[in-house]
Amino acid sequence: MLLAAYSCTDRLYEQEGQLNTADVDYTATENMIDPLVGAYYEFATRGWEEPLLLSVRGDDVNAGGLGDQQDFAETDLYNYNKDYWMYNSLWQIHYRDIVNMNNAMDQILQYREFADPSDYDLADQYVAETKVLRGWLHFNLARVWGDVFIIETAQPTKEIEKGVASKDEVMQYISDLMDEAIPDLPAVHPADRPDIPGGVTRYTAYALKAMANLELGNYQAVADASAAIINSGTFELYPDYYQLFKKPGELSSENILEMQFSDFGQETGDTFYHLYAPFGPQNWTPARENASGGWGFYEPSMKFIKLMLDRGETVRLETSVLFTDRGIAEIQADPDYATLPAFVSNTTRDGDVIEDYPRALFASGKHYLPSVQLTPGRNDYGGGKNLICIRYAEILLMYAEAVTRGANPSGLSADEAVNLVRARAEMPPLTGVTADQVMEEKLAELGMEWGIRYYDMIRLDNYAELSYDGRTFSPEDELLPYPQAQVDALPLGGE
Incomplete structure (x- = not known):
């Protein structure tokens, strides 16, 4: 249960183990990066079930015949069991990580109190990075459950007592949070960060802002945030689509946010893996x-x-x-x-x-x-x-969708954005691209990735696409039920 996680909020995982905040010397400001490294560790340590559960309900993906995980297969058929352990695990782990990232932010701010003024900007950058990471986690929770808690502190009892925010409120919160973060983040490609290669940058925040506003149907905000990435000239599509998802594509020119894993190139010894x-x-x-x-x-x-x-x-x-x-x-x-x-x-x-x-x-x-x-x-x-979370191709296609739904373009046309993606896939160019064509292009380009297809279809009320292979989808199937363990423990409106 979420409450059970809070008994451990005085600790933050780091790559080398756990850091007890009571043992920290905040005058040693050269260690200010440590809690941020811990926040990235939290971000990357996803349970194997999390990306599967986030993704399985789209018409691009089926659950395998699982046997011992029958409720996962039933979820793919839109038959939901509120007692299923995967639902509770996704909720618990995401909220645990949000709390730990808030804890990391608090620690950074305590280092900042003792830092030389020349390091204030760096501290503010680190805080902004935690905002983006916890924004991504809130984003996932709101897409899965709709009305969820917004947690901004490491001791969130009062926030829980206020109850859940609506999905639209959560998405607006994420958009506003990214506006807070953007000025404090470096305007570089993630791979070009010397301190944490592959870490969050200004463009990660713009990407998440575009994603949140897409859920809100605020297409001009989507176009504007996407255009900030496109017009920066910082990103380009990785030329080899096949290798993009393999070792050569790690930290590539296309990747805006990815979870990094390694065995450090050694035959034996420590590993930091996701379970694939x-x-x-x-x-x-x-x-x-x-x-x-x-x-x-x-x-x-x-x-x-x-x-x-x-x-x-x-x-x-x-x-x-x-x-x-x-x-x-x-x-x-x-x-x-x-x-x-x-x-x-x-x-x-x-x-x-x-x-x-x-x-x-x-x-x-x-x-x-x-x-x-x-x-x-x-x-x-x-x-x-590595596991890619957000890539430039998605930005181009979000931009194209927004423009085809009435947003004013900035720089590229919708045709140009879509055709960049199609050219890499050795597909012929389109002219006069429509919103429906963009959605099909998103399916071809982003299929199997983070449930993007499913969440696109439910935000557009396109239930016909999700009624396939004997399935019948209805509006009542959009959201997973709250895990029963959370309903019993938390103020979720009695649902």
Whole structure:
């Protein structure tokens, strides 16, 4: 339960362990970065279930036949169990991390009291970074549950007693919080930060502001925030879409926010990994011997695959989907897809063979790391692979959507923004692009990523797209029910 997490709010995880705030010497201002490093640790230590639960309800993704996680499969069918442990875990971990990031902010401010005035700007920057990270967490919570708590302190009893804020209020809070953060953040690419390479920058805050305003339907604010990123000239699409989601694409020119993981290039010793096994195939013959397979919990949908084939997609389809022979046969059982392009194969371009397995027909290629890219001696599925949260392609497409829905452009036209994304995917350019075309482009480009497709469809009330393969979606299915453990413990309006 959320309340249980607060008993530990005097502690903040760091990369080397836990920091007890009572032991901190705040006059040692050279250590002011330590709580910020701890905040990034909190950001990156996601439970394996969190990205799966955030993503599984879109028409781009299906849950694998799970057996021991049947309620996850039922969630994909819009049948929700308020007692399911995954719901409570997502809530608990996100709020725990928000509280810990608030704690980190408080520590930074205490260092600032003893700092030389020349370091005030740096302290303000560190505080702004915690605002962006906790804004991202609030964003996820509001998209999943709608009305949720806004937590701004490390001792949030009074905030909890006030009750939940509406989804729109949370999104406006995030937008306003980003306005606070933006002036204090460096205007550089995340990879160019010398202190924390890949850390939050001004453009991360602009991106989150655009995302929050997209949920609000405030399209001019979306266009303006997106244009601030585009017109900065700081970002460009990584040229190789396939490698973008693998080791070569880490901290690339495209990535605006990503979780970083590593085994430090060593065959043995410490690792800092995300658990990718749930995304992976249960059965494969890896090109590099002894590389472990996955659990088969998450698969691209047949609807997504056929749409991509209909569109003539090559690069993005090959990248997004790992095919099994059984899955290929299932596609070809439809006479309209009896003949498939040569790249549709159960062998990836890196030589990993995706064998048939019982839980799914396909696996996610965006969460796949070729076995040959694993550090020698390391065998975990996806071991050390970073997890991209926000990338420039999403910014371009949000900008295009906003313009096609009436926002005034600034710099690029909607056609130009969409065609930048299409060119990288070796797709022909469009002219006079419409909002519907932008939404389909978002599906092709961003499928399997963070539930973007699902949340797009529910904010647009496009329930027909979510009623597929025997599913029937209704407005009552938009939000997950509050976890029963939280309803019993917290003032959630008796829902």
